[in-house]
Amino acid sequence: MSCLDLIPCLYLFFKEICLDKRNGRFRVGIIKGRKELMAEIIRISESPKHENQEVTIQGWLYNKRFSGKVRFLLVRDGSAIIQCVVVKSEVSEDTFEKTDLLTQESSLKVTGVLVADKRAPIGYELHVKEIEIVQIAQDYPITPKEHGIDFLMDHRHLWIRSKRQHAILNVRHEVIRAARDFFNDRDFVLIDSPIFTPNAAEGTTTLFQTDYFGSPAYLTQSGQLYAEAACMSFGRVYCFGPTFRAEKSKTRRHLTEFWMIEPEVAFFDLQDDMQLAEEFVSHIVQTVLKKRRAELETLERDTSKLENVVPPFPKIHYNEAVEILKKNGVDFPYGDDFGGADETVLSAQFDKPVIVHHYPAEIKAFYMKRDPDEPQFALAMDMLAPEGYGEIIGGSQREDDYDTLLKRIREHNLDEEAFRWYLDLRRYGSVPHSGFGLGIERTVAWITGTKHVRETIPFPRLMQRIYP
RNA sequence: UCCGGCGUAGCUCAAUUGGCAGAGCGGGUGGCUGUUAACCACUAGGCUGUAGGUUCGAGUCCUACCGCCGGAGCCA
Known part of the structure; x- marks a missing residue:
């Protein structure tokens, strides 16, 4: 592990998402600002090395499933797909609301604790503490359903x-x-x-x-x-x-x-x-x-x-x-x-x-x-x-x-x-x-x-x- | 180039003998504390590839064209 990997603080831009009530579409704007991220950024494939640690993953929303006050975000970063669990009682109201805004293939950064779980395909889940939306994807064409070869x-x-x-x-x-x-x-x-x-x-x-x-x-x-x-x-x-x-x-x-x-x-x-x-x-x-x-x-x-x-x-x-x-x-x-x-x-x-x-x-x-x-x-x-x-x-x-x-x-x-x-x-x-x-x-x-x-x-x- | 097949909602497909153009997914709204392509309820969404023809009536039948798919030849 290099020293660079251990630098605990990273300066990042973060973005604010607003819902425009008139046309029902999301507006994405960049607000100049800094945010201190305490967790180390990792690739999902490196999860086994970081069990029970707080980490940040950067990627895209592959799919999401809702079950009332528990929401599951499947996030991919190119190395693997991990299920991120967002429990309403464990995160801020702001963070929980972001799960509503996220659409398929929206880009995001998720910070949470890596926990081993037998139900997970890769053996690990991320218990979410914070979500940063990078961009909301609108109407991603390839839905989780069948498609023809020409399409x-x-x-x-x-x-x-x-x-x-x-x-x-x-x-x-x-x-x-x-x-x-x-x-x-x-x-x-x-x-x-x-x-x-x-x-x-x-x-x-x-x-x-x-x-x-x-x-x-x-x-x-x-x-x-x-x-x-x-x-x-x-x-x-x-x-x-x-x-x-x-x-x-x-x-x-x-x-x-x-x-x-x-x-x-x-x-x-x-x-x-x-x-x-x-x-x-x-x-x-x-x-x-x-x-x-x-x-x-x-x-x-x-x-x-x-x-x-x-x-x-x-x-x-x-x-x-x-x-x-x-x-x-x-x-x-x-x-x-x-x-x-x-x-x-x-x-x-x-x-x-x-x-x-x-x-x-x-x-x-x-x-x-x-x-x-x-x-x-x-x-x-x-x-x-x-x-x-x-x-x-x-x-x-x-x-x-x-x-x-x-x-x-x-x-x-x-x-x-x-x-x-x-x-x-x-x-x-x-x-x-x-x-x-x-x-x-x-x-x-x-x-x-x-x-x-x-x-x-x-x-x-x-x-x-x-x-x- | 030749032979065969298919063009219907954003996507995948239904539509009986030629008789009101539908469903699932995706989108929107609401619900749900362990979901695995989640689920439940409601909702919006259509020049049926194009141009002609037959018919009281065409998504459906006929002709031409366009596009795509599969195979052949040729090759890795």
Whole structure:
């Protein structure tokens, strides 16, 4: 505990609330003044450390319930929600009347004594002595009742205050922190790739075009090619940033703007790449299980399905995957890529994420190296999350031979000149190297058990939505 | 882009065969000393997405358009 925490007196502005009888609305005015607050300001999550102490919490009214002369204020401060009990006989008339004025999401400061109580969800209640109203919220739109998805998305800026959304975004934060820690602890260097790119990298997906001082530029669809360049400088690198796809996809697995973390490692082959991927995903899941139990409970996630996400993951050849589909009665044309329904059938066979490798080279990107022993297959791998959450990782060993890569670029009718720098990487000390990209939103959707990825990013960008 | 579904109060939804447009929540007023989406009583609140059409009469049937939702393709 720092000395600053112990400074007992704080100067604060306080505000006076007046009821305007003519229009029935509350008027909030600031009165210049000082108020001595004897209690220490704490976060609600720190309650156990302050049992039976007088403290002040600062936050917003989540909900309130009345029972005559006893009133219950549910106050949230971002760290947790605590029930504040206001008993008429124990507070001033002024303080008790303030509970009448408080509406949902009004901002306030509450001072009282923290008392352990078995009935309380977090184990503690605040027995109120004093209330300071910061601002009265008028007609908060998201009421404690059901709402439709369109209404909630229109109010996404407020919806993120709700319990479930709050829990999902906390898990997202933990996923990102665990992902960064994983690479940082393994001596990877963070080298971010540019957002503006001069050309369509893979030539397959539809990109967002912008005007870059009179020339066309595109928002990146992947940081991988630049990560490959950085990899030849640092040995092991990762990039982490937003990526953009202009495809008119309308499914629960797609956003137009999403976040991807992409490691790239020199002297790694496909086997090394798959091993890194399974250790990486396992680390993320186990970290969330350890640090975000409360959130997973709020989300009613069946954590038993996450507990066994530890290496090794099942790894199957494309041919084996096709066999599994056939065995399950799926009429699958050999040589195609798997659709959403196919992925669900495949992942249902295993209780962990499954890695499918050696996809037909024709359906994969130009930069993927082909297996020398069976050249019809690319040294590619995808990781499919369990429970039908789809592909969370796509990766491969990269083509490291100059002539072969040039040939592929020409086969795919890509702009040779635009890839001059990329080809340079194969002219000056080319080495085998591999990497992959993990989609943050799909990973969070899987771990939290959220059906649609739009709830796993703070402000989703979808084909039909760019507000708020 | 294609296939399917839905647009009714601030929100979530009802409305029988085409026959007076309703409820819960939220808002307002009052009551209640342990509430857990509190409860009880009263109260205000409507261009039924838009434009046409059929009909004595349309929230309901028909046509077009707009918006949204779900799925497909593409992908992480």
